[in-house]
Amino acid sequence: MSNRWMAARLQGYPPSVFAEMSALAKARGAVNLGQGFPDFEGPEIVKQAARAAISEHHNQYAISAGEPELRRAIADHAQRFYGQAVDPDHEVTVTSGCSEAIWCAAFAFINPGDEVILFEPAFDTYVPNIRMAGGVPVPVTLRPPDFRPDPDELRAAFGPKTRLILVNTPHNPTGTVLNPAELSLIAELCQEFDVLAITDEVYEHIIFGDARHRRLAQWPGMAERTLTMSSAGKSFSLTGWKIGWTIGPEALQSAIRRIHQFTVFASVTPMQYAIAAALRLPDGYFAELRAAYQARRDFLLEALAATGLTARSPEGAYFILAGIERFPFDHADDFCRYLVTEIGVAAIPPATFYIHQAEGKQLVRFTFCKRWETLEAAAERLVRLRA
Numbered sequence: 001m002s003n004r005w006m007a008a009r010l011q012g013y014p015p016s017v018f019a020e021m022s023a024l025a026k027a028r029g030a031v032n033l034g035q036g037f038p039d040f041e042g043p044e045i046v047k048q049a050a051r052a053a054i055s056e057h058h059n060q061y062a063i064s065a066g067e068p069e070l071r072r073a074i075a076d077h078a079q080r081f082y083g084q085a086v087d088p089d090h091e092v093t094v095t096s097g098c099s100e101a102i103w104c105a106a107f108a109f110i111n112p113g114d115e116v117i118l119f120e121p122a123f124d125t126y127v128p129n130i131r132m133a134g135g136v137p138v139p140v141t142l143r144p145p146d147f148r149p150d151p152d153e154l155r156a157a158f159g160p161k162t163r164l165i166l167v168n169t170p171h172n173p174t175g176t177v178l179n180p181a182e183l184s185l186i187a188e189l190c191q192e193f194d195v196l197a198i199t200d201e202v203y204e205h206i207i208f209g210d211a212r213h214r215r216l217a218q219w220p221g222m223a224e225r226t227l228t229m230s231s232a233g234k235s236f237s238l239t240g241w242k243i244g245w246t247i248g249p250e251a252l253q254s255a256i257r258r259i260h261q262f263t264v265f266a267s268v269t270p271m272q273y274a275i276a277a278a279l280r281l282p283d284g285y286f287a288e289l290r291a292a293y294q295a296r297r298d299f300l301l302e303a304l305a306a307t308g309l310t311a312r313s314p315e316g317a318y319f320i321l322a323g324i325e326r327f328p329f330d331h332a333d334d335f336c337r338y339l340v341t342e343i344g345v346a347a348i349p350p351a352t353f354y355i356h357q358a359e360g361k362q363l364v365r366f367t368f369c370k371r372w373e374t375l376e377a378a379a380e381r382l383v384r385l386r387a
């Protein structure tokens with residue numbers, strides 16, 4: 001449908017396939033393993049902290065950079081989990097989710113014509129945000145079966161026009177957690193080509209087995225040129241609260257704070273107090289989150305393997321990217337329509353996560369951030385896919 005009022009910069013972005021699949025799932029009563037948010041609640045103690053913050057009059061505009069209590073909690077969390085020393089006054093900015101942090105970073109650091117390296121498949125806001133800021137996305141494709149960056153392709157992506165690299169680890173949707181060798185190569189290239197690094201670490205607490213989440217900001221020479229971004233949504237199963245943050249040197253924060261000030265200005269005040277409490281939950285909470293997701297991952301992997309889909313076990317995040325090459329569908333869009341209408345399970349064809357869309361046409365994303373009943377109902381239905 002043509003829309004003469006829509007600005008030119010927005011043309012060329014079709015409505016997202018997420019909306020189509022969700023509508024189909026609802027109409028067909030399908031089990032929804034498409035949408036990447038939990039169908040269970042976050043910790044009661046954190047919800048109680050939000051109620052208390054509202055009762056205690058934390059209801060007016062927050063300080064633009066974030067309430068001091070939350071910035072202190074973010075700094076203490078960085079020290080506790082990574083031994084990272086962070087100055088809460090000058091090196092932290094609170095945003096409305098990591099999504100806002102990504103937007104702020106695009107507009108704070110990209111000049112028109114600058115090249116921005118990213119791994120594809122990429123979270124669906126990255127490319128539009130880079131382009132709207134005038135940047136040129138340069139994708140490095142993560143391919144099956146192991147979805148790891150090829151060192152030569154990564155090196156070849158860097159050049160004189162490269163301004164920044166956007167790194168997502170643990171990675172949505174492949175589940176790859178970058179290892180020390182990969183992070184070292186990124187650090188080396190950033191310094192060789194004088195490039196800024198932005199890291200999206202929203203799945204930092206959802207990692208499995210021996211995988212360990214590491215911060216690029218802590219690699220030698222990287223603290224001064226890395227902005228670390230994360231948020232509360234995934235770690236506390238409270239995706240609707242939209243509290244995120246950036247950690248990084250003052251020079252980067254002053255640019256981020258300027259964009260934040262001119263757009264959102266301040267993030268929701270009572271939720272900032274509640275997330276400060278969440279970040280101080282004991283280690284046991286984070287261990288339980290990991291264990292709960294690991295059990296769900298294993299269950300869904302087994303259910304998918306039994307159907308003939310090819311799936312690698314993700315090291316982190318809460319998605320499984322499965323291959324449909326054994327099924328008679330040329331494109332994942334058609335496979336997903338069949339899956340939702342005939343089998344009763346919704347999943348996401350990840351072509352929108354790619355610039356080279358053909359790379360994703362034989363892949364389908366399932367999420368396991370769901371209650372056991374939901375996963376069991378999906379597994380029962382998926383059996384019919386094998387038949």
Ligand SMILES: Cc1ncc(COP(=O)(O)O)c(C=O)c1O
Pocket residue numbers: 036096097098099100123168172200202230231232233239242243244
């Ligand atoms: C990789 C990645 N980055 C950022 C976000 C958005 O985070 P938030 O809800 O904090 O804005 C998501 C949400 O799905 C994500 O998967």
